[in-house]
Amino acid sequence: MGALRAQEIAPPEDTTIYRVVEAMPRFPGCENLDTTEAVKAKCAEANLLAFFYENIVYPLEARQNGNEGTVVLSFVVEKDGYISQPKIIKDIGGGCGEEALRVARGMNEALKNAGLKWTPGRKDGRPVRVAYTLPLRFKLEEPPDFVLIGRDTVYVVLDDTLGYQGGWETLRQDLDANLKFPKGYSPDSCFIGNMDLKALIYPDGFVKVVDVSDYFNLGPDFQFEAIRAVTSTAGKWLPAHRNGRPVTASIDLGVTFLPEGESCAQRRTDYETAQRLALEGSTLINEEKQEEGIAKLTQAIELFPQNAQYRYLRGQAYVNLRELEKACEDFRVVRQV
Template identity: 50%
Template sequence: MRKSLHPLLWLFCCIAFIAVQPTAIGQTAGDTTIYQVVEDPARFPGCEAVDSTVEFKRQCASQQLLAFVYQNVRYPQEALEQNIEGSVVLTFVVEKDGRISSPKIIKDIGGGCGIEALRVIGAMNEAGVVWTPAKNKGQVVRSVVNLPVRFRIKEAPAFTITAYGDSIYTRFDEALAYEGGEEALAAYLDSRLKYPPVGNDSCRVGNIDIQLLVQANGDVRIVDLTDYNDLGFDFWYEAIDAATSTLGKWKPAVYQGRKVPSAFDISLSFTPTIDACKTVVEKFDLAGRLINEGATLFDQEKQEEGLAKMGEAIALFPNHAGLLLVRGQAYLDMNKLAEACADLSKARRIALVKWYDNILPLICR
């Protein structure tokens, strides 16, 4: 179990077009060459109707692009926790019709910043953003744009508001706490959680994560539920029942002298106890150890060894969304977009997680 952190951060983006040496010189009718240097560079929309010089339109377009990125980017939680700041550089092609294609990360700072910047670029096509394409000798051409995006952490507001209107404080003087501490919470949930008898027929095993909101008055309710193994409604019921039965056992968070609503992430494991399911449970435990070993190796920059361990884990449980998400994120970090698409799309179908919805259309091509 871990304390949930969902800070809302201010993020500043520094955007410019980086000049590089040309790789294309000639131009013909029906030219499909991708130009890196052009006479009239591609421009972000919003300024073409301005009655002014081309240079003014370029400056205006840069400001519009900055505004778009600023409004859509979200500081990655991992980067926040590791205090990562710096500039990510992306490259993409502006097609003749103004669409974005072939986005790639050419410089990353880690912590999910590169992937987040890539997601924002993908959001342009989804939002129907159409660039003014580049021109050479008066002809519309395909062109490369290199885009630096700067990530800088600023002090966040004390709370965020969910899609359902709930305020969840992420900064406090006294954190949300369970009576007796997290070990007591784990012991209580272990004693309370029931394995649905219906699961024994097929030896269902898996994990469900619940985000529990504890209000200032001590009331509790479920904010989110993630079923990584498609266990189904009977398991959801037991997970929700166990989590909400902690009502009255929490000490609410305190901020500036008053109690405030805060959230806590609870991870619950369901394993059958009948002898006929013993082998399945052992495989499940082994898969968990392998994925952890793989993640550790990957973090130690032993990427191929880490991926191999992750592959062993997934071979044991091919439909475990949690395992697929770990390897999918690893592939994203390596800029292996096709492999990331396969894992993350499958995890999306199994667990209905929406964490990568904005980036999947971009990487699944």
């Protein structure tokens, strides 16, 4: 009999998931550096954290509840340079763990699109599967004391808020007394509607209007008169303070043009009815009663079809109900106004 040749038998594939190996896996981006393995490992760790922090969106629920802390993920770095089995080891609630997991699940696709992959871990010179644990810090940023509006530094965190000489009722009386119908517009013309104005109040009492919301689309002549009424209050303000010094702060003020002529009585009634319906509708929407709120706002819109405020509120309710076509129609009217 001829001699039997020993068959070459391939060693069985190693499917073990290791926790520690001679060469741990590394996230891409550092392999071409002319440096030590230890420096490459540090670089890869920094790149991995950057990948997560650039893609994580702090969950709204976590922001509202103040959830902060460390989420811990684990996953397996496979021999082919991609990851598998991502899961949450430690969570802090508020959707933070789920958000970190979402980013982990999208990692392979992101790397493939960039033409990158992990450098797999190695044991005895061969690539092996390695478990990887990653802590991720979730921390809410402290809100700034101020914002920039144009060239103005406007403080939003205040020790003492704005005041008005004589109190807020005096402010309302002053605004009503200063508000006039534009020249050429008789009160009998029945122009009616309200505006909201954002004003900056400087430490010396100077007033500057930086935004006007003309909900009834009354036009520039009425907007000018509204601005004039607000700026006429200059010198009567008590400044806001931050860290012991007076600072510029903002305030939202509303004015209403109401015609007094007898011929406009029905117009005034319609306005008061529409405002009441809009308030009731907004309250219902805030109570998660979207359809009932929409019904109230629709009645208000029937009285004033081009009112941007009513349309915006109803559009938001339609968004909540996922009726996006109806929402877009309302928002189109808002943009036109």
